[in-house]
Amino acid sequence: MSEKVEIGPFHTELEESVYFKLEVDKNRIVENVEIINGFIHRGMESLVTKKNFMQNLILTERVCSLCSNNHPMTYAMAVEQIAGIKIPLRAEALRVIADEVKRIASDMFNLSMLTHIAHTHQLMKDTMNTREHMQDLKEVIWGNRMDMSSNLLTGTKYDLDERKIKIILDTLDVVEPKIRDLQERYENDEQLKSKTVGVGVLPLKDALEIGVTGPVARGSGINNDVRVKAPYGLYAYRPEIQPNVSLSLREEGDVHARAMARFGDILEAVRIIRDVVTDMPEGDTYVDKRPHIPAGEAVVRTEAPRGELIYYLKTDGSQKPVRMRWKVPTFTNWEALKVMILGDKVDNVTMILNSIDPCISCTDR
Amino acid sequence: MNIEEFNNAIKSKLYGAYEIKEDVDHYGNDNSWIILHEKKDMEVIAKAVKAFKGRCVVATGYFNEADNTHTVIYHFDIDGMIINVQIDTDDKTVISITPILRSADWAERELREMYDVEPIGHPTKDRLFLDYSIAKGVLNEYISLSKMQMGVSDTDVLWNQVNKGVKA
Numbered sequence: 069m070s071e072k073v074e075i076g077p078f079h080t081e082l083e084e085s086v087y088f089k090l091e092v093d094k095n096r097i098v099e100n101v102e103i104i105n106g107f108i109h110r111g112m113e114s115l116v117t118k119k120n121f122m123q124n125l126i127l128t129e130r131v132c133s134l135c136s137n138n139h140p141m142t143y144a145m146a147v148e149q150i151a152g153i154k155i156p157l158r159a160e161a162l163r164v165i166a167d168e169v170k171r172i173a174s175d176m177f178n179l180s181m182l183t184h185i186a187h188t189h190q191l192m193k194d195t196m197n198t199r200e201h202m203q204d205l206k207e208v209i210w211g212n213r214m215d216m217s218s219n220l221l222t223g224t225k226y227d228l229d230e231r232k233i234k235i236i237l238d239t240l241d242v243v244e245p246k247i248r249d250l251q252e253r254y255e256n257d258e259q260l261k262s263k264t265v266g267v268g269v270l271p272l273k274d275a276l277e278i279g280v281t282g283p284v285a286r287g288s289g290i291n292n293d294v295r296v297k298a299p300y301g302l303y304a305y306r307p308e309i310q311p312n313v314s315l316s317l318r319e320e321g322d323v324h325a326r327a328m329a330r331f332g333d334i335l336e337a338v339r340i341i342r343d344v345v346t347d348m349p350e351g352d353t354y355v356d357k358r359p360h361i362p363a364g365e366a367v368v369r370t371e372a373p374r375g376e377l378i379y380y381l382k383t384d385g386s387q388k389p390v391r392m393r394w395k396v397p398t399f400t401n402w403e404a405l406k407v408m409i410l411g412d413k414v415d416n417v418t419m420i421l422n423s424i425d426p427c428i429s430c431t432d433r
Numbered sequence: 434m435n436i437e438e439f440n441n442a443i444k445s446k447l448y449g450a451y452e453i454k455e456d457v458d459h460y461g462n463d464n465s466w467i468i469l470h471e472k473k474d475m476e477v478i479a480k481a482v483k484a485f486k487g488r489c490v491v492a493t494g495y496f497n498e499a500d501n502t503h504t505v506i507y508h509f510d511i512d513g514m515i516i517n518v519q520i521d522t523d524d525k526t527v528i529s530i531t532p533i534l535r536s537a538d539w540a541e542r543e544l545r546e547m548y549d550v551e552p553i554g555h556p557t558k559d560r561l562f563l564d565y566s567i568a569k570g571v572l573n574e575y576i577s578l579s580k581m582q583m584g585v586s587d588t589d590v591l592w593n594q595v596n597k598g599v600k601a
């Protein structure tokens with residue numbers, strides 16, 4: 069005899085609105101799962117066709133808050149591709165710095181949520197406190213703790229001088245040992261392991277078939293990091309700064325593996341920021357000419373904290389896009405939840421959901 | 434892997450004519466386009482992508498008002514190489530590739546929901562994002578920005594439901 073359990077659309081253990089309809093057996097094992105989405109659907113793909121290219125830079129930054137830098141950056145890259153604009157190398161470097169700072173803050177937020185749901189509160193507090201250094205850094209350099217507003221259609225709005233570079237390096241010096249300490253504690257903490265090891269397993273075969281990306285893919289042993297497979301920006305010009313993905317790859321495919329994959333990503337982000345700020349290219353931070361955007365189409369990808377972000381842009385020579393489409397990592401990672409949740413305990417459902425670091429705002433759009 | 438290798442794998446298997454546009458992005462990454470003229474050729478492409486251990490990243494649809502057709506572009510990835518495969522449809526249908534590439538599942542469902550383009554043979558009929566009270570193909574419609582931003586509705590459906598709840 070199965071029992072019906074419903075979680076959501078609003079629930080204390082859910083970061084955003086989603087609705088699970090589960091059927092569980094007498095041992096509380098999930099036998100069937102139905103997931104209902106769309107609670108945060110805002111019709112943004114339609115909205116962007118009513119706004120001009122400059123306005124869309126602002127709008128795309130508001131698709132989501134945790135990966136808010138990736139959307140305008142990828143959108144700007146698509147516009148630049150159509151307009152045939154190559155941005156200055158210094159701007160490419162500045163984009164990478166902003167991107168990797170956001171990656172650290174985003175991944176650490178997800179790890180905090182994991183430990184919150186696992187009731188390992190000291191770990192949660194220490195992770196959040198470490199993340200606060202990155203939030204403070206964003207406030208100091210970009211003037212905001214979430215939306216950094218760092219991108220222009222032809223480069224970046226911000227620049228770094230010696231004083232700001234020192235602030236970044238000092239912050240990384242403080243943060244890195246704390247992250248390494250947390251990495252060791254997450255790897256060995258018995259309470260956390262008892263709740264995450266062997267939970268929500270995504271086997272390699274399913275991961276490949278579903279096409280998951282980001283830490284979800286790396287937690288199941290797949291390397292499809294865009295920064296390595298199709299390098300863009302400074303990752304293309306300076307291959308030595310590309311992340312060493314082997315530090316993030318895990319074979320287990322469970323909740324714990326996905327968390328540890330994020331630690332690999334975070335530590336590589338620290339390394340990348342250090343490498344870039346200590347060897348900044350000279351020159352302008354943007355092309356000082358209003359871009360003419362002709363008719364055309366472009367497909368551009370970047371690696372957001374949660375995985376691959378792709379933008380398609382079609383223009384007709386007017387001031388507004390004809391069609392703009394984007395796909396965020398959660399769009400594909402979401403389908404993997406059904407594999408992860410089926411056969412697991414109902415008590416683990418919200419933890420498994422958290423382990424894909426879902427961004428519902430991004431996915432629903 | 435490059436587009437030439439992929440072309441060699443598909444050229445003898447396609448039913449109809451096709452065009453191939455080799456391209457690279459600003460950073461030298463392959464970003465090629467294939468334009469198909471025969472709907473069932475998308476299945477051939479999907480099988481070739483699967484054979485190369487690739488995936489469907491997403492699909493883009495849009496409505497062409499001038500000739501009342503829809504364009505559908507599937508974006509595939511094979512080990513970092515993007516291949517964009519385009520097909521036009523004048524009867525609002527495409528052949529679903531989800532039975533071949535599971536990764537196309539949501540992309541095709543969203544295509545059905547937003548543009549009312551039916552992926553024939555898709556295993557799921559459920560809505561993905563929008564409620565059933567919203568007609569399929571809502572992105573085919575012209576909706577003004579003011580209406581979009583204010584959420585002004587043409588119907589009394591919402592208030593009828595609210596009133597029903599109040600009376601109950």
